[in-house]
Amino acid sequence: MVFPLPLIRILMMDGILSCEAGQRILAMGNEAVTRGALEAGLGYFATYPGTPASEIGDTLISIQEHLPSLHGEYSTNEHVALHGAIGASFSGVRAMAAMKHVGMNVASEPLHFLGLTGVRAGLVVVVGSDPGATCSTSEQDDRWYSLHTHAPILEPSNIQEAKDFTKEAFELSERFSVPFIVNLPSRLAHNAGDLILGEMPAERPAAGHFVKNPVRYFNLFQSTVDNHRRLLESMDRLREDAVQAHLNRILPGSGDWGLITSSVNYEYLLEALDLLGLYDLPILKIGLSYPLSEGMIRDFLRPLKGAIIVEDLEGFLEFQIKKAAYDGGLSLPIKGKDLFPRYGELNVDLIGQALAREFGVEGKLSGLEVARKAKPLIEKLPPRTGTFCAGCPHRATIYSLMKATRRQEVYGGDIGCLTLSGLPPHYASDWVTCMNCGLATSQGVSKVIDDQKVITIVGDSTFFHSGVPALINAVQQDAEVLLLFLDNKWIAMTGHQPSPTTNLKVNGEKVPGVDIRELMRVLGVKYVRTIDPFNVRAMVDGILTALETPGFKVIIAERECSLQADRRRRRSRPEEDIYYDIDPERCQRCGECYMEFGCPAIRSRTEEGEEVYYIEEATCTLCGACKNVCPNSAITRTEVRSRVKPRELAGVGS
Amino acid sequence: MKTYNIVIAGFGGQGVITLGNLFKLAALRDGISVSGAERRGGAQREGGVTSHVRFRLLEPGEAFDERRMTRSALIPSGKADMLIAFEPLEAVRHCNYLHPRSVVLLNTEPSPPTLVRMKKQAYPPLDDLLGALKEFTPLVFPFNLSQLSRDRFQDFLHISVISLGLAVGLGDIPIAQERFIEVLQERFPDFEDNQRGFDLGLALAQSAKKFH
Numbered sequence: 070m071v072f073p074l075p076l077i078r079i080l081m082m083d084g085i086l087s088c089e090a091g092q093r094i095l096a097m098g099n100e101a102v103t104r105g106a107l108e109a110g111l112g113y114f115a116t117y118p119g120t121p122a123s124e125i126g127d128t129l130i131s132i133q134e135h136l137p138s139l140h141g142e143y144s145t146n147e148h149v150a151l152h153g154a155i156g157a158s159f160s161g162v163r164a165m166a167a168m169k170h171v172g173m174n175v176a177s178e179p180l181h182f183l184g185l186t187g188v189r190a191g192l193v194v195v196v197g198s199d200p201g202a203t204c205s206t207s208e209q210d211d212r213w214y215s216l217h218t219h220a221p222i223l224e225p226s227n228i229q230e231a232k233d234f235t236k237e238a239f240e241l242s243e244r245f246s247v248p249f250i251v252n253l254p255s256r257l258a259h260n261a262g263d264l265i266l267g268e269m270p271a272e273r274p275a276a277g278h279f280v281k282n283p284v285r286y287f288n289l290f291q292s293t294v295d296n297h298r299r300l301l302e303s304m305d306r307l308r309e310d311a312v313q314a315h316l317n318r319i320l321p322g323s324g325d326w327g328l329i330t331s332s333v334n335y336e337y338l339l340e341a342l343d344l345l346g347l348y349d350l351p352i353l354k355i356g357l358s359y360p361l362s363e364g365m366i367r368d369f370l371r372p373l374k375g376a377i378i379v380e381d382l383e384g385f386l387e388f389q390i391k392k393a394a395y396d397g398g399l400s401l402p403i404k405g406k407d408l409f410p411r412y413g414e415l416n417v418d419l420i421g422q423a424l425a426r427e428f429g430v431e432g433k434l435s436g437l438e439v440a441r442k443a444k445p446l447i448e449k450l451p452p453r454t455g456t457f458c459a460g461c462p463h464r465a466t467i468y469s470l471m472k473a474t475r476r477q478e479v480y481g482g483d484i485g486c487l488t489l490s491g492l493p494p495h496y497a498s499d500w501v502t503c504m505n506c507g508l509a510t511s512q513g514v515s516k517v518i519d520d521q522k523v524i525t526i527v528g529d530s531t532f533f534h535s536g537v538p539a540l541i542n543a544v545q546q547d548a549e550v551l552l553l554f555l556d557n558k559w560i561a562m563t564g565h566q567p568s569p570t571t572n573l574k575v576n577g578e579k580v581p582g583v584d585i586r587e588l589m590r591v592l593g594v595k596y597v598r599t600i601d602p603f604n605v606r607a608m609v610d611g612i613l614t615a616l617e618t619p620g621f622k623v624i625i626a627e628r629e630c631s632l633q634a635d636r637r638r639r640r641s642r643p644e645e646d647i648y649y650d651i652d653p654e655r656c657q658r659c660g661e662c663y664m665e666f667g668c669p670a671i672r673s674r675t676e677e678g679e680e681v682y683y684i685e686e687a688t689c690t691l692c693g694a695c696k697n698v699c700p701n702s703a704i705t706r707t708e709v710r711s712r713v714k715p716r717e718l719a720g721v722g723s
Numbered sequence: 724m725k726t727y728n729i730v731i732a733g734f735g736g737q738g739v740i741t742l743g744n745l746f747k748l749a750a751l752r753d754g755i756s757v758s759g760a761e762r763r764g765g766a767q768r769e770g771g772v773t774s775h776v777r778f779r780l781l782e783p784g785e786a787f788d789e790r791r792m793t794r795s796a797l798i799p800s801g802k803a804d805m806l807i808a809f810e811p812l813e814a815v816r817h818c819n820y821l822h823p824r825s826v827v828l829l830n831t832e833p834s835p836p837t838l839v840r841m842k843k844q845a846y847p848p849l850d851d852l853l854g855a856l857k858e859f860t861p862l863v864f865p866f867n868l869s870q871l872s873r874d875r876f877q878d879f880l881h882i883s884v885i886s887l888g889l890a891v892g893l894g895d896i897p898i899a900q901e902r903f904i905e906v907l908q909e910r911f912p913d914f915e916d917n918q919r920g921f922d923l924g925l926a927l928a929q930s931a932k933k934f935h
Contacts, residue, residue, distance in 0.1 A: 262796075
């Protein structure tokens with residue numbers, strides 16, 4: 070199958086703008102959130118792309134042309150995205166900001182102040198959480214932030230609730246004048262299933278108007294204290310409000326032990342109980358996990374002999390529920406994190422196993438037997454680690470780096486596609502944590518060592534997100550660091566959102582991009598060189614020369630992401646036919662291209678008992694970097710003009 | 724209530740997620756409820772990708788019972804009715820989902836992970852991998868889908884649509900065949916190629932059934 074369009078457009082384009090309430094469409098959790106926001110009359114949207122929440126922005130921004138009254142943007146970072154949404158809310162326009170869990174660290178500063186200022190039009194923050202770190206460097210649980218930001222949290226358990234809760238969040242945000250958070254774990258953000266659409270507003274929102282409100286918006290000295298009091302009072306009101314009974318739901322049962330859960334774990338729990346044949350345990354499904362209604366919790370617990378809390382990570386619900394029980398003088402046993410791990414993600418197997426033990430119905434889960442049998446077989450398999458795509462300019466840059474150095478040096482890693490540099494075969498990142506951890510940490514390292522050189526990497530979008538302060542610091546301190554700036558012109562890892570350096574869209578349309586060389590000069594970097602990463606020899610020489618030069622240095626490895634460049638090339642259907650080949654006569658089987666460089670288009674097969682390397686034409690993107698890598702000049706480039714494509718000769722069924 | 728669960732496994736760029744959505748789009752046309760999460764960590768970058776596809780179909784007159792009929796975003800161990808794997812290692816990596824009547828469709832062309840390329844780990848012999856799968860179910864159907872796709876279409880992108888034909892031919896999928904054709908026609912470009920791929924899968928399934 071050939072997919073020239075992003076998948077999201079194939080899935081949702083005809084559905085998301087549909088005015089037919091009651092229609093059933095296929096949607097991801099992320100897309101359901103966008104529909105909920107549109108049904109609520111969203112007027113302003115800002116995001117910094119981060120998986121699992123990336124598709125929220127991709128959907129809203131791709132439909133902008135159909136909705137002139139909606140402003141949507143990929144902001145430079147989450148801090149800016151949330152501030153933008155606050156500006157819209159202050160101006161009376163419903164606003165939403167979306168981010169992944171670690172994005173909340175960046176947006177946490179405006180979020181803390183939002184409680185003091187309150188909101189005017191509804192403001193919703195969607196957080197893509199990631200228990201199990203399925204697409205992240207961290208599995209932090211952002212719900213804990215709300216104990217001090219006092220931003221209420223909605224936790225939808227399925228795709229339908231993702232839409233319905235998001236829509237409702239805007240109304241609640243206005244009613245209580247606080248931002249509402251919608252927490253979407255990766256398994257819901259990336260769950261694709263049926264969604265029933267609701268009503269779209271008859272009219273799209275009109276232009277806003279900023280209404281001055283210095284008592285709330287200008288916080289200083291006593292006004293801060295007053296607004297802090299107002300915030301706590303609004304939390305008390307929300308805790309007692311009737312909406313609690315609507316967002317939190319009890320599935321009644323005659324059993325004397327009760328279960329409490331939220332989010333995707335509600336469906337895992339129901340399925341586990343079905344497999345165990347346990348249908349009589351009362352279940353409290355929490356939809357609003359902060360602020361919890363203590364009265365509701367106590368009413369649920371009071372008739373029970375004991376309760377079990379089923380949730381991911383470190384026990385946010387358990388912490389609050391135990392406090393509510395203690396304050397209410399209840400002493401029943403409450404179990405939770407003593408039964409379930411505090412790390413990784415829960416699933417039907419883990420929940421079923423723990424409950425089978427607790428309720429003495431072991432042996433009912435046939436799946437656990439299969440899982441036990443499968444475990445040793447799976448553990449023996451070689452792992453499939455990700456690597457750079459065929460033709461990726463990052464591979465060529467990282468390969469050059471490892472050729473120019475001796476692995477004794479210190480290598481700073483960073484976030485983005487280039488995080489893959491830390492995996493085999495390159496092992497070229499000594500650490501990776503958060504955005505711009507590379508340069509910011511490296512310049513510290515450089516100040517306390519003198520027997521190792523320090524090289525660090527960053528990509529264009531990550532740099533613009535929060536790297537400018539680190540760079541200015543490195544310049545001011547004249548840090549002994551070489552920064553490899555891998556400019557591939559896109560936010561590639563999260564699905565090719567435009568970056569500040571994007572200067573050519575996939576359709577060939579030119580757009581203005583930031584000139585990094587000019588920026589470096591203005592920021593005071595004295596040593597800046599630009600090198601094409603596909604010219605491996607020039608890059609190796611460039612790195613060696615830079616490492617001989619004292620002080621702070623920048624090499625810009627400038628080449629567009631191969632996926633985007635290749636999409637454009639295939640679309641333009643070039644007349645000449647180029648291909649790369651490995652000459653078996655010249656090839657010495659040294660493995661330089663196959664093992665060290667490791668491009669997925671270079672493959673191996675066995676011919677007459679011998680391993681032979683070849684280039685898979687269907688995968689190769691014609692970057693030509695491997696030709697520079699081969700020490701035996703065995704890789705050749707052949708150009709054939711107007712070659713008749715084998716495809717046209719082949720025909721059907723040949 | 725009728726249910727049918729499919730696990731699709733492969734690596735980035737093979738069309739795992741798209742095939743999952745194709746199943747779901749077709750099901751929706753037949754009024755079947757669908758769900759299932761995707762793991763996209765390695766999307767486009769040679770890392771592992773998995774898509775769970777869950778169909779749920781109520782019998783006429785049957786009312787929805789939340790306690791007995793909820794199907795979560797992830798298939799539990801031992802509950803996949805079909806496993807479609809675009810690479811032999813990825814088939815075995817998902818064997819915990821199989822039950823004794825599961826149908827396994829797999830692409831036999833190995834794509835060695837980086838550590839195997841580096842000769843740090845060995846790629847297990849294909850017969851061992853097939854043997855491991857057969858410890859869970861006798862219904863294992865191996866095909867060299869990479870070769871078929873390359874020979875017929877000069878690319879690897881059609882592995883997924885050939886698999887779709889195979890799945891429809893070999894599984895007990897509760898969706899009319901025409902729904903898939905409609906989705907391919909309406910939602911995807913290059914319909915003729917995709918239909919050829921789908922028909923090829925169906926034909927392969929017919930011969931495999933006779934042989935099995």
